[in-house]
Amino acid sequence: MSVDEATVARIAKLARIAITPEEAARLAPELGNILGWIEQLGEVDTSGVEPMTAVIPNTLRLREDRVTDGGVRDAVLVNAPAAEHGFFTVPKVIE
Amino acid sequence: MAELTDLGVAAIRDGFRGGDFSAREVADAFSARVAAAGALNAFLVETPDHAAAAADRADAARAAGEAPLPLAGVPIGMKDLFCTRGVATTAASHILEGFVPPYESGVSQRLWDAGAGMLGKLNMDQFAMGSSNETSAFGNVISPWRRADGGNSALAPGGSSGGSSAAVAARLCPGATGTDTGGSIRQPAAFVGISGIKPTYGRCSRWGTVAFASSLDQAGPMARDVRDCAILLENMAGFDPRDATSLELPVPAWEAGLSGDLKGKRVGIPAEYRVDDMPAEIDALWRRGAEWLRDAGAEVVEVSLPHTRYALPAYYIVAPAEASSNLARYDGVRYGLRDLPDGANLQEMYAATRADGFGPEVKRRVMIGTYVLSAGFYDAYYTQAQKVRALIARDFDRVWERCDLLLTPTAPSAAFALGEKSADPIAMYLNDVFTVPSSLAGLPAMSVPGGLDAQGLPLGLQVIGRALDEQGVLNASLALEERAGFTARAEQWW
Numbered sequence: 001m002s003v004d005e006a007t008v009a010r011i012a013k014l015a016r017i018a019i020t021p022e023e024a025a026r027l028a029p030e031l032g033n034i035l036g037w038i039e040q041l042g043e044v045d046t047s048g049v050e051p052m053t054a055v056i057p058n059t060l061r062l063r064e065d066r067v068t069d070g071g072v073r074d075a076v077l078v079n080a081p082a083a084e085h086g087f088f089t090v091p092k093v094i095e
Numbered sequence: 096m097a098e099l100t101d102l103g104v105a106a107i108r109d110g111f112r113g114g115d116f117s118a119r120e121v122a123d124a125f126s127a128r129v130a131a132a133g134a135l136n137a138f139l140v141e142t143p144d145h146a147a148a149a150a151d152r153a154d155a156a157r158a159a160g161e162a163p164l165p166l167a168g169v170p171i172g173m174k175d176l177f178c179t180r181g182v183a184t185t186a187a188s189h190i191l192e193g194f195v196p197p198y199e200s201g202v203s204q205r206l207w208d209a210g211a212g213m214l215g216k217l218n219m220d221q222f223a224m225g226s227s228n229e230t231s232a233f234g235n236v237i238s239p240w241r242r243a244d245g246g247n248s249a250l251a252p253g254g255s256s257g258g259s260s261a262a263v264a265a266r267l268c269p270g271a272t273g274t275d276t277g278g279s280i281r282q283p284a285a286f287v288g289i290s291g292i293k294p295t296y297g298r299c300s301r302w303g304t305v306a307f308a309s310s311l312d313q314a315g316p317m318a319r320d321v322r323d324c325a326i327l328l329e330n331m332a333g334f335d336p337r338d339a340t341s342l343e344l345p346v347p348a349w350e351a352g353l354s355g356d357l358k359g360k361r362v363g364i365p366a367e368y369r370v371d372d373m374p375a376e377i378d379a380l381w382r383r384g385a386e387w388l389r390d391a392g393a394e395v396v397e398v399s400l401p402h403t404r405y406a407l408p409a410y411y412i413v414a415p416a417e418a419s420s421n422l423a424r425y426d427g428v429r430y431g432l433r434d435l436p437d438g439a440n441l442q443e444m445y446a447a448t449r450a451d452g453f454g455p456e457v458k459r460r461v462m463i464g465t466y467v468l469s470a471g472f473y474d475a476y477y478t479q480a481q482k483v484r485a486l487i488a489r490d491f492d493r494v495w496e497r498c499d500l501l502l503t504p505t506a507p508s509a510a511f512a513l514g515e516k517s518a519d520p521i522a523m524y525l526n527d528v529f530t531v532p533s534s535l536a537g538l539p540a541m542s543v544p545g546g547l548d549a550q551g552l553p554l555g556l557q558v559i560g561r562a563l564d565e566q567g568v569l570n571a572s573l574a575l576e577e578r579a580g581f582t583a584r585a586e587q588w589w
Contacts, residue, residue, distance in 0.1 A: 008462075015419060015465040016426075017458055018446035027462070030520065034463060037521055038408040038476070044483050051481030052488060055296045055310055055537030056562055058340060075197040081433035088428050093441050 003032040099124040104169055104270045104323035111153065111168030118150035118157075118168035122212055125170050129214050129267045134589040136234050137252075137262040139175050140183055141215040146170040149212025164210030165330055172262045172271035175216040176223055177203045177314075178303040182213075186305040187231040188221045190452025191431045200303025201335040202272060202314045209330040214268050217258030221454045222422065223279055223307045226526040228257025229517050230456040238287055238510055239265040239585035243551030247588075250510045250552070253283025259317045260287045264585055270318035270327050274304065276311045277410050278506075278530025281542035284317050285505035285555025288544040288583060290572065291317040292324050295562050296537030297342035300335030308417035309340075311410075311534050321543060321573045325349040328565065344563070352566045355574040357391040362571065363398035363498035368529055370507060376548045377504045384502055384545055384556045384575055391574035398497055400490040405483050406532040411524060412467050412480035413535070419464025422457070425449060459520065488536040495561050500571050503529050505542040505555035533559045543572045544581040553583065 008024040008031060019027070077083040082090075099121050102110065111118055126143035153167040178184045178196035185191040199207070207213075221230040228236040228251060238252040238261055252261040256273035260283035263271050273280035275293035284291030292315050299314040306312060316327030329349055335341045364385060369378070385395045427433035427448030434447040453461065467476035494501070507528055516523045533540040539562070542555040556575055560568035 011462050011466050011469070013446075014469060015458075015461050016423075016442070016445040016449055017453065017461065018443075018450035027459075030459065031462060031466070034411065034459075034520060035466070038411050038467075038480075041405055041408050041412070041479050041483055042475070044402070044405055044479075044486065046479060046482035046486065049482045049485050051478050052485040053481075054340075055488075055535075056340075056342065058297060058342065060339065061336070061343070063336075072197075076429075078197055079194050079430035081427060081431070090428055091435065091439060091441050091444055 003028050003035060100128050100266045102269060103319045104326050107169050107269055108166065108326070111157070112163050118153035119147060121168055122146040122150035122170045125214055125268055132265060132267050132589050135237050135239060135261050135265055137218055137236050137258040137265070137267060138172070138215040139185065139187065139218050139233055139258070142182055142213050145182070146212035146214050149207070149210065153210055165326070166206065167210035169210070169270070170212045170214050170268060171206065171327070172215060172217045172259060172268040173203055173213050174256055174259050174272045174274060175219055176274050176305045177272060178305070179203055179213065179216065182216060184216065184305070186222050187219045187233055188452065188454065188457065189232040189432060190425045190448070194430050196303070198303060201300030201337065202304065202331050205333060206272070206330055211330070217262055217271060219258050220255035222305065222418070222457050223255040223274055223276055224418070224456050224460055225254040226278070226282060226523050227251035227511070227513065227516065228254040229513060230454050232454055235513050236261045237513070239589065240287060240510060240552055241585070241588065248512045251286065251513050253286035253510065255279040256283045256317060260284055260289060263287070263289045263317055263319060265589070270316055270323055272314060272331065273317045274312060274314050275534065276308050276414060277534045278527040280315045280317055281530050281540060281555070281557060282506045282526060284542045285544070285553065286510040288553030288581060289317060289319055290321055290324050290541065290543045290576070291315060292328060292541040292565065292568065293534070293539065294328060294332060294565050295342070295539045297340050298332040298565070300333070300338045300341050302335050302337040306421040308414040309421060310417060311414060321569055321576050322350060322353060324541070325353060325569050347566060349566055349569055353573055354570050355391055355577050357388060357393035357571060357574050360393040360500060360567070360571070361498040362388050362393045362395050363494055363501045364395060365398050365400045365403065365494070365501055365503060367400050367403035368503045370528060373507055374548070377507065377554060380545045380554050380556065381502070381504050387575050387578035388502060388571060390578060393571070396498055398494050398501070400494060400532065402483065402486045402490050403532055406487055406535055407524060407528055409480040409483040409487065410531045410535060411463070412476050413484060415460040415464035416468050416477050417464070419461045419468065422461055425452060484535050487532055491536045491538060499561070500567055501559040503557045503559065505529060505557040509548045509550065509552040509554055529557060538562055539565045539568045541568050541572045543575050543579070545575065545579050546581065547583055
C-alpha cells in the first residue's frame, strides 16, 4: 500500500488537521506502512458474516420523551476559549 | 507495624474499621509519598485536599458510630481520562489543557460515594493511545522498576494506564483506576508486577470518561492483588442510564465470591497465542501458570482461536475509526485549546487548533481513522474489520463449549526501555497482541504477576473469561496469585 503526499494532504483536510508539506512527506510512508499492515484483513473469508454491531448483546432502552437536563448554560460555557453574551464565539463565518 | 503506605486496599479498609489508624493518617501518608515521587512523573495533578476531605468524613463517621462505607479510609489514584468535578482533566493532551470539568464521571462518582478519596490525577498515554506512556503531552512516566544489569535505563511502565501502574507499583497509592481499550489496564499491570482487570464491556459506565474508541473502552481497577481489584471493581461497576451501552445488571459481590478452588473448571490454552519469537521465559511462565491452575483443581485443555492473528489489524481499523469520530469534538470552540492565527477563518481555526493540540500518535490515529471511513474505502476497511471482529467473537463463543476460562501471557515481552519502540508504530502496536482479541469481543480479562525474568523484571499472566464471568476470571487469577507467591517490588531510587 503506497500513500502519496496528495492523499495525506486530503486526509488531513478531512480530519481538520493542518499539516505542512514536510509533515505530509514524513507521514506518507508512515501511513502507508500501517495501511499496508492492516490490509492483511482482506485475506479473511467473511462471506455470509454480518459485521458486528454490538459487543455484548444489549437492548436499546427507551424512556419517556421529556426533558431531563438543561438549565446549566453557564456550566456549559465555563470552559469555552471564547464566549460572549451566553454564546460560544467563533471567527466570523458570513461575509 | 508496617508503614501505612505498604498496605493494600483491603488492609487499609479493614485496619481503619478495626481502629488501627485513622483515615486521615493514611491519606496524609500517601499524599506525602506522592509529593516525594516527582521523578516518576506518575501524577499530572496532586489532590491531597480531596483525599484529606474524604478521610475526615470517614473519621467523623467512625467516631459517630455510623456503619462504614465500602471504601471508607481508602485513598486512590484516578487516571486522567476520568472527568473530575473542579479538578483539571486533560487525558494527557495539550488540546485539553485548562479544561476543568463541571461534572463528575460515572465511575469516579461511584468511588467517592463509596467513601474513597482522590490522591491525584494520573499521567497516561495521550487520549489513551499508546502502550508505553510515551505519548503523554506532559512527559513520560518512568517505571519504578529497573533491570538487574546495573544499568539505569528508564523503563516504560506500559500504557496507556502507565501513571496508574507506576503509582501502584511504587506504593504511591494502594489502588488506581485504569481504562482498557486494547490492553491498557492489563499490559501496564504486567509491566510493573501488579494486578488489573478489564471487566465485561458495559459493566462500568463510560459517562464522563474521555472517549477514545467507544465500542472498546472499559474502565477497571489496578491494584496490588486480586482481592483489592475485586473490592475496587465492585465500587466502580454498575448501571448508568447516561451510557447507552451500560449493562442493566446488579453488581455481583465479587470479593465475597473469591475462591482459589478451581475444581470442575476447564482452562483452555489457545494454540494461536504461541507466537513466533516469544521469549522462552514467557513461554515457560505460561506452562508454569497452567500447572498452577491444574494444582488448583482445574482441567487444562488445548484449544484453538483461529482468527487470533487478525485481531490486531482489525483493532487498528476499528479503534482509529471510532477515535477519528470521537475526537472531532476538539474544535477549539467549546473547551480546551484554541489556536486562531491572524486572519484565520473558522475552518483554519479548527485545523490550526488540532495541529497544535494533538500529539503525533493521536494525529496518526485520527488520520488512519479518517482514511478508513472515507468515501470509497469504508466497506473495504471498516465493514471488513467489523466482520472479522464478529469472527473473533465467534471463535470465543465456540471455545466456551470446550472450556470456562483461557490462560495466556499478558504481553509478548517484559517492560522495554523508553525510546526503544517509539520510532516504529507497528512494533509498538504488536505489544497488545494478547490483550486485543478479548477487547474486541468485550470479554472480562485480568493480568496477575507470575514471576520475574532474568533481568529481574515482572511478567504477567492473563486470564480471559466468558462475558459477565468476572468471578471466574478473578478466582482463576487468585489461584495463580496464591501459587506464584509474587512478592518482588521495585527498589526505591526516586
